[in-house]
Amino acid sequence: MEPVNLKRLAQELKLSVATVSRALNNSSSTSPATKARVVAMASKLKYEPNPHASSLRRHTSKTIGVILPEVANPFFSLVVNGIEEVARDQNYHVLLYLTHDNYEREVAITRLLVGGRIDGVLMSVASASQDFTHLDLLRERNIPTVFFDRVYDGLHTAQVTTDxxxxxxxxxxxxxxxxxxxxxxxxxxxxxxxxxxxxxxxxxxxxxxxxxxxxxxxxxxxxxxxxxxxxxxxxxxxxxxxxxxxxxxxxxxxxxxxxxxxxxxxxxxxxxxxxxxxxxxxxxxxxxxxxxxxQRTLWAKPPPGYCLTQSWKTRRFQPATAWN
Amino acid sequence: MEPVNLKRLAQELKLSVATVSRALNNSSSTSPATKARVVAMASKLKYEPNPHASSLRRHTSKTIGVILPEVANPFFSLVVNGIEEVARDQNYHVLLYLTHDNYEREVAITRLLVGGRIDGVLMSVASASQDFTHLDLLRERNIPTVFFDRVYDGLHTAQVTTDxxxxxxxxxxxxxxxxxxxxxxxxxxxxxxxxxxxxxxxxxxxxxxxxxxxxxxxxxxxxxxxxxxxxxxxxxxxxxxxxxxxxxxxxxxxxxxxxxxxxxxxxxxxxxxxxxxxxxxxxxxxxxxxxxxxQRTLWAKPPPGYCLTQSWKTRRFQPATAWN
DNA sequence: TGAATCACTGTAAACGTTTACGTAAATAAA
DNA sequence: TTTATTTACGTAAACGTTTACAGTGATTCA
Structure with missing residues (x-):
């Protein structure tokens, strides 16, 4: 069973790999006719581009890493829901990592991410963390990072938190x-x-x-x-x-x-x-x-630069109790 | 700022890229001396391998895709917790996708995954799904798939479910x-x-x-x-x-x-x-x-082959109520 | 002494994409 | 017609890693 990749499509269509690639990324310099032929064949063979090849070449992975203490918690569940939704809308992928509030785990996970696996990190710091030098690595490698809820104020990046x-x-x-x-x-x-x-x-x-x-x-x-x-x-x-x-x-x-x-x-x-x-x-x-x-807040647009602190609104005293 | 990759390490150590790679993957044919030199330099420069290059070359990504209806739900939260934990232990990564019980979303997500992004899929089918042809693609491309809880019995793969x-x-x-x-x-x-x-x-x-x-x-x-x-x-x-x-x-x-x-x-x-x-x-x-x-069940070892149905134990009537 | 084995390292190709560049044909301008 | 420009496509290099293969000394064996 032959793999379905650009080379295969090119063979099938008697075109060069480059042309096929351009046709699929609807680059300007491709004739409408061949573009149509290419997309037809691609959908016929159910072609899906190999993201690793693409990421390697482009130096972007369209993937964000989400590092959380845990997910079995209504707040973080909501957070993950929101992140995944926005990511999917923008055709981004979400890599999920849980620290379970364990410092060593957080350090290990952070190290994993600096190899180019992800384009950015969304993070809520483990409560057991005392030393934050591992987070400095994120900036050294120019990895955009946003802290939320449990923020680390040492790094000068965007953070989303409540008042x-x-x-x-x-x-x-x-x-x-x-x-x-x-x-x-x-x-x-x-x-x-x-x-x-x-x-x-x-x-x-x-x-x-x-x-x-x-x-x-x-x-x-x-x-x-x-x-x-x-x-x-x-x-x-x-x-x-x-x-x-x-x-x-x-x-x-x-x-x-x-x-x-x-x-x-x-x-x-x-x-x-x-x-x-x-x-x-x-x-x-x-x-x-x-x-x-x-309360969930939506960012209409990304913050200008990466050193803005955005805060959640908190609605207080929800719901009414027996004693108030 | 020069990137930290194998070439960089090789330059620094006056070795070939191949030797450095072998030293880091502690292949048999590398002298202990150079191996030590290499790992020392790697940790000094905080080298992390580029997973995309590695995945491209090896045809495995050490990543599993998890497709769920939602995560804001104690059961699925537990599931995600468990998956992430096992994955991390085995040095695997978890890509999370939520369908929100939307059929179109499920189809779109499934298509995304057949390009080689992941090594296997863990999936709980969206309740709105009536047509399951999109799941057949997973088998056509030989992507190991395990259904859990909301299983699809049409595909002959492993499934984990309750009685x-x-x-x-x-x-x-x-x-x-x-x-x-x-x-x-x-x-x-x-x-x-x-x-x-x-x-x-x-x-x-x-x-x-x-x-x-x-x-x-x-x-x-x-x-x-x-x-x-x-x-x-x-x-x-x-x-x-x-x-x-x-x-x-x-x-x-x-x-x-x-x-x-x-x-x-x-x-x-x-x-x-x-x-x-x-x-x-x-x-x-x-x-x-x-x-x-x-109840959560642990698989001590993977099932022999991929067409086994494993079922959860369910503990009944937990906890005691006023009326039983 | 020579051949054979061994331990180690380098060379180069490959994985699947993207893209700068070159080139040929087709079109436009002169 | 000739020359410049455009359009469409191919060639080839690059991304960072792995790995088959070859090569080089050094050691062992006959």
Whole structure:
């Protein structure tokens, strides 16, 4: 079985490979007649160009790499959906890599991508990352990079993020307005800009309401969900005065639900929970979870240059809960 | 700025390109001394091989294409997680494509992949597909293909699926055992094997319990979630005798929750709902949703040849609900 | 000593495309 | 008609890697 490539088409049509190639890329200097013959034969033999040959020659792959912590998470699911959709519309391909918040994995993946496999990178940094030198390689090799959500502010590139500090301030304030006085903050990482921003908003809200900042109340995500639950249970047992939880990611909210259930603590009555989340079915949770939702924003056109910070709008307090 | 490729390394080391290539692929016939020199220089210059050149030459890309209806869905999220993990372990790359259950999209994507971009395809067929000729192209071009969950039984390849008929029989039986007599079945598609199998199990359970099969009670998913809710509301209003719903996918269960809420119908008391679902937080739903869970199975080794049907285990009735 | 083997390296072709350049015929301008 | 221009196509090189093959010393064996 002969392969279907340009050479094959050329033989079949008694033309040169170059002419066939030009005809298919509807270059200007090809006669309409042969162009028609070529496309007819191409569709007859179901010709599909070999992308590796083309990428090698053109130095572009029409492929973008997407590096995420995980995909089993409503927020990142939405992100992947959006990325794939836009990519497909532009005839781009999406290579997906998951770090599972593992630093070594992130480094290994980044290294893989600098060989020319992709034309650009979309990335949400792993929360376990402390050292970001591996990301500098992306700029050294001139690979356009956009950070989103969990951004790395060290590299001077485009980034897409929410107004984390502001939203966290509002979320914490919302708990305070509803009577909470001892509010735990469950954070992802303090080496990431996003983590620091959310903690900053939390602290600012406490300060403006004359509530002392208590270091013991700020806890960080563990490597596994199981450990998260244990950590939260421990915290709630050590500090029975806690009457509010501000979770900076959805999974920590769910772990809080589980911890409260295990301890027999009534959510809403005893402890109110608010979280950054994109869970569509938050209303059907028992009790409904108050969420801060990252709204999807569409870029009408690419940003001018690569050093712009675009932020998501966040819609606050979605949906209505039992206590607000 | 000179590019970092084999030629560059060869110049730097005063060796031929071939020797450098052999040293890096630790071929047998290279002296340990030069091999060491080469890898040292490669890591110094942060050399990464160009995958397109390599793929072109080797006729393999170490890349698999994954074609899914969507990713914003706990089941497919889990699937993507698993695929990416195994792929990364084997040094493979994952190209992700989403069909959004759109037939034309699926055809277009399939065509894209036959040009040699990928070494194999993992696919869950779009529910809107009626015609499967586009999939035959995959076999014509000898592209290894594995269908999962929403399988296409026309092509004689490996497929991974749940014991749909059996699980549906059990799920429907579970509703009947709990007193339901008028059970609606919300299905995805009847052109897909999976859809037919699930409906078959539903019908068999009715039959074995001497409940007549009622065509009006079998409804199919609509293009949008909003329309699903409207469809279910319509059904429930037309047929107030419905006391059970068997949803063949999670989103239809969630739409049922919404429909019941809109109509003021009490789930559990008035209507019991059971669904295929991988929603981890199903217990936290109000009321908890009874689910049939697709358990993840690991293939210890690839199947012998490509015409084996491997099935998932399904764990039934997870988690415990208020009514069972 | 000569032939045979071995370890290592270089030469060159190939993978399938794209594209600068050359060339021939056809057309336009003189 | 001759000359310039255009149109359409072919030739060949390039992209970066792999690999069959050949070549070169060095070592081994007879």
């Amino acid at each position: 984390n500090c502001d939203s966290s301030y509002a979320a914490t304030g919302h708990l305070i307005d509803n009577g909470c006085r001892t509010i735990a903050h469950l954070a992802v990482s303090n080496s990431l800009y996003i983590g620091r921003a959310r903690t900053r908003g939390y602290a600012a809200a406490l300060h403006d309401n004359r509530i002392p900042f208590d270091d013991e109340l700020v806890r960080y995500a563990q490597p596994s969900q199981r450990q998260d639950v244990a950590m939260i249970q421990g915290l709630l047992q050590r500090r029975p005065d806690i009457d509010g939880i501000f979770a900076s990611v959805e999974s920590l909210a769910m772990s809080s639900y589980e911890a409260c259930q295990n301890l027999g603590l009534s959510i809403v009555t005893a402890i109110k929970i608010i979280a950054f989340s994109n869970l569509e079915i938050a209303t059907f949770l028992s009790p409904p979870l108050t969420t801060i939702t990252n | 749909n008929c059996d699980s549906s029989y059990a799920a429907t039986g579970h509703l009947i055992d709990n007193g339901c007599r008028t059970i609606a079945h919300l299905a995805v598609s009847n052109s897909l094997y999976i859809g037919r199998a699930r409906t078959r199990g539903y019908a068999a359970a009715l039959h074995d319990n001497r409940i007549p099969f009622d065509d009006e009670l079998v409804r199919y998913a609509q293009p949008s979630q909003r329309q699903d809710v409207a469809m279910i509301q319509g059904l429930l209003q037309r047929r107030p005798d419905i006391d059970g719903i068997f949803a063949s996918v999670e989103s239809l269960a969630m739409s049922s929750y919404e429909a019941c809420q809109n109509l003021g119908l009490s789930i559990v008391t008035a209507i019991k709902i059971i669904a295929f679902s991988n929603l981890e937080i199903a217990t936290f739903l109000s009321p908890p949703l009874t689910t049939i869970t697709n």
